[in-house]
Structure formats: structure tokens, C-alpha cells
Amino acid sequence: MANEEREFKRDRRSFLGKLTLGLFGIGIVGQGWTYLRALVPNILYEPPVKFKVGRPEELAEGVNFIETQRVFIIKEGSQYSCISAKCTHLGCTVKSVSLDHEQTVKIGGKEVTVNSEFLCPCHGSKFRQDGSPYSGPAPTPLPWFKMEIAPEDGQLVVDVSSAVDSDIRLKV
Ligand code: FES
Structure with missing residues (x-):
């Protein structure tokens, strides 16, 4: 019983660790994409010369x-x-x-x-x-x-x- 409980806690810790890493990675990629996208304007307001x-x-x-x-x-x-x-x-x-x-x-x-x-x-x-x-x-x-x-x-x-x-x- 004690072994099963330890196993369960280890699996839960491992899962939460992976989930945190995954969310962190998604956050970094999303932030990077936002910065890169900001460099390209959606509309060019300048009239032609x-x-x-x-x-x-x-x-x-x-x-x-x-x-x-x-x-x-x-x-x-x-x-x-x-x-x-x-x-x-x-x-x-x-x-x-x-x-x-x-x-x-x-x-x-x-x-x-x-x-x-x-x-x-x-x-x-x-x-x-x-x-x-x-x-x-x-x-x-x-x-x-x-x-x-x-x-x-x-x-x-x-x-x-x-x-x-x-x-x-x-x-x-
Ligand atoms: S805009 Fe002021 S005089 Fe023409």
C-alpha cells in the first residue's frame, strides 16, 4: 500500500513537472511569436510616393x-x-x-x-x-x-x- 502511494505521488510529481515545462515552453513560443509579429505591420498607411x-x-x-x-x-x-x-x-x-x-x-x-x-x-x-x-x-x-x-x-x-x-x- 505504501509502495503504491509513493508510486502515485512520484507519477503525479512527474506529470506536474512536465505540465509546468510544457506551459512554460508554450508561453515562451507565444511571446516570441508576438514580438516577431509586431515587426510586420498589418496595414501600410503611407500613400505611394x-x-x-x-x-x-x-x-x-x-x-x-x-x-x-x-x-x-x-x-x-x-x-x-x-x-x-x-x-x-x-x-x-x-x-x-x-x-x-x-x-x-x-x-x-x-x-x-x-x-x-x-x-x-x-x-x-x-x-x-x-x-x-x-x-x-x-x-x-x-x-x-x-x-x-x-x-x-x-x-x-x-x-x-x-x-x-x-x-x-x-x-x-
Ligand atoms: S492650413 Fe492654415 S493657412 Fe492653410
């Missing part, structure tokens, strides 16, 4: 607003350029506004004739045609982005990761 805005002939002469990407594509004959529509103050979308009459203004030390400007509806910043701020809280100019032609389908491509000078044009 390059996007297509259509074929050159599909755009109207002048300023074209691409709402989904919040940029303006400016078509001047066979030349194209792209300027951001995100206000440099707090990021509201600016509007392109035609002036009642042409104005001569100083841009970069040169006298330039302009017929439109950009206005921010949120806090009233105003930007010249070249994107430079001249009124309101916006601290910096609207950036201009590099454009190119997609070789596979001839569409215009904007690269918002590459800022360019305001006088750079893509000739098509």
Missing part, C-alpha cells in the same frame, strides 16, 4: 486639380509641372484662383506677370503662382514635384519624393 495622373492629352490647358492626390498639374502647351495642394501651415487643401486681371509681382527678385494664385481656406494663407507664400501663416512655399512619363502606357507620373524648382517643366 509615385502615382499616375493620366495621359498628357487628357488634361486641360492650365491648372488641373487631382483631388485624390491633392496636387495641381499645370499644362502649358506641351509642358507640364506639378505643385502640391497641401498648405504648408497645417495641411489644408489650397484652391487655385484666377485673378481678375494680370498682376506684376516680384518673385525671387524678378518681376513676373501672374494671372492666378493659391488660397488656403483654413487660415487665409495666400501663395503666388510659383507657390511662394506672401500672406497668412504658411511658413514655406508649396513644393513642386518631379514629373516623368511612364514608359509602359505614356501616362504622366508624379514623384512626390522628389522636389524640384518651380521653373522645372516636363516637355512632352
